[in-house]
Amino acid sequence: MQQSVDSPAGDPAPVPMPARGGRRRLSRRLLLITMLAVMLAEVLIFVPSIANFREGWLEAKLETAAVAGLASQGSEAEGDATLEADQGTGLLVALDAMLVAIIEGGASRLIARAETIDVADLQVDLADRNPVTMIVGAFDTLLLGGDRTMRISGPVGDGSLVAEVVMSERPLRRDMLIYSRNILFLSLAIASFAALLVYAAISFYLVRPIQAMTGAMIRFGENPADPGRIIQPSGRGDEIGTAEAQLADMQARLAGTLREQRHLADLGLAVAKINHDLRNILASAQMVSDRLADVPDPRVQRVVPPLVRSLDRALAYTQSVLSYGRAIESPPAKRAVRLARLVDDVFEVVAPPEGVPIELVNAVPEALEIAVDPDQFHRVLVNLCRNAVQALEGDAADLPSLVRRVTVDARPEPPDEVLISIEDTGPGLPARARDNLFKAFQGSARTGGTGLGLAIVAEIVQAHGGRIALAERPLPGTRFEIRMPGRVADGEAGPSRAG
Structure with a gap:
């Protein structure tokens, strides 16, 4: 089956789901890996084991030869006597050998001998052995042995007696193969x-919980x-339990x-x-404003230009609402702008009603120019100043001595920046608004607010390559600082203009 999720472009993209039949492949793999690991350990054990088996087999032959030699000490031919014919034949058959001799006290004594003896192809001296030669000899017999004749010699007992046997390698290789088969x-x-x-342990403690999470x-x-x-x-205290808890938290989020x-x-x-209907309403209001422009009354002529500009901006804002909803803000068309005049225009838009004692102060130097998109x-x-004015309007204290002021200031910052501050003397932002500044639908400081204003502000400032932050200050009120690049010109700070 497939699940459709939204791709970044908004189109559903199919996501393949794992086949249910493949869920147990992990279990089978774990079983095979475990068997291979144990077999590898057995191989590591088999290497010294087969070497010890070969050495023990050869020592047994020499010990048998030594026992036969000691039994023949009472024969008539002292020092060079051999066993009687039938006894020697029986010893050779028992040992599967061609010659048996012992060396005692520096003297060599023949115990039994076949009529014909092949030339020895391999000399095996058990007196000179170490782990490496034992392992090499064992695998030499397993891989290359079978048709060779061995001459085996080595001390027996306390070392005072040395036994010597000449025999075929075939019996040794046969017994080693049988031993290897049994070990296998x-x-x-x-x-x-x-x-x-x-x-079973891995399946119970690991595979089954993973299958459940899958x-x-x-x-x-x-x-x-x-x-x-x-x-x-499940509440387990191990890594699986932690993974389950994290998965549950991630799914919940x-x-x-x-x-x-x-x-x-x-x-x-x-x-x-709403945007569709609002544009129609604003278009009608724009037509009315055009008619008002023909009225010769001086008061009307003074009010109409700001009204027309506000309606034009309102129509532009309605068009940009959908762009913000698609997370697509048009790139800024930067121009050289006199910031002080732009602030004057903003103050006309956000000015409080008559009778509300809120002072609007434009402290931007008259000659300061910046490169921004004017609109x-x-x-x-407008968003920052309106928020400041609304904070002062909503101040419950109604005292003539209460200072209610919104100040916009700007100054050059080296090497090529402008620091713009918007400051008010209101009660300040609540903790919730500070924690969610510039987040849509979360950073509102007013009851019923959406927080879209600060989100739009942050997006536009960032699109200009600037930075905005809430300044920490010991005094009451709120101060936003914007650092914008691309200063065009500046001059000495002129007198503040209060609105």
């Missing part, structure tokens, strides 16, 4: 038993909006994010409908 069967049995135990993720992916599909942690996105999508649709930066200042 035993290793397979041990590996299977150990692998099953390890598999199933929970698949179920959650089919319908992330359903809170009942969020995995329930993802479900919450999806709910918020759905709400935002519904809000965007509502805004689009977009007008929106920045």
Whole structure:
């Protein structure tokens, strides 16, 4: 099956789900890996084991020869006597040898001898042995032996007696192959038993919980909006329990994010409908303002230009609402702008009603010029100044001595920046608004506010390559500082103009 998720472009993109039949492949792999690991350990054990088997087999031959030699000491031919013919033949058959002799006290004594003796192809001296020669000799016999004749010699007992045997290598190789076969069967049995135990433990403690988490993720992916599909942690105290808890937390946060996105999508649709009707209303108001421009009354002529500019900006704002909803803000068309005059224009828009004692102070030097998009930066200042005015209007204290002032100031910052500050003497931002500044629908300081204003401000400032921050200050009130690049010109600070 496939699950559709939204791609960055907004189109559904199919996401392949893992085949359910492949869920147990991990278990099978773990079983095979465990068996191979045990078999590898058995191989490491087999190497010294087969070498010891070969050495023990050869020592047994020499010990038998020594016992036969000691038994023949009572023969008539002292020092060079051999066993009787039938006894010698029996000893050679028992040892599967061609010649048996012992060396005692520096004298060599023949015990038994076949009629014909092959030339020895391999000399094996058990007196001169170490782990490396033992292992090399064992694998030499296994891989290359079979048709060679060996001459075996070595001390027996306390070392005062040395036995010597000449025999074919075929019996040794045959017994070593039988021993290797038995070790192989035993290793397979041990590996299977150990692998099953390890598999059962891993399956119970690891594979099954992982399969449960995988199933929970698949179920959650089919319908992330359903809170009942969020995995329930088992409460284990190990890494699996931590993974379950983290997965549950991630799914819960993802479900919450999806709910918020759905709400935002519904809000965007509502805004689009309101935007459509609002544009029609503003267009009608614009037509009325055009008629007012023909009225010869001086007061009307003084009011109409700001009204026309405000209606034009309002129409532009309605068009930009959908752009913000698509997270696409048009690139700024930067021009050289006299900041002081732009602030004057902003003060005309955000001026409080008559009778509200709020002072608007434009402290920007008259000659200071910056490179910004006039319309977009007008929106920045309008949003910040309007928030400041609304904070002062909502101040419950009604005292004549209370200072209610909004100040916009700017000064050059080396090497090529302008620091713009918007400051008010209001009660300041609450903690919740400080924690969510510049976040849409979260950073509002007023009841019923959306927080879109500061989000739009931050987006426009960043698009200009600037930075905005809330300045920390010991006095009451709020101060936003904007650092903008691209200063064009500046002059000495002139007198403040109060609105």
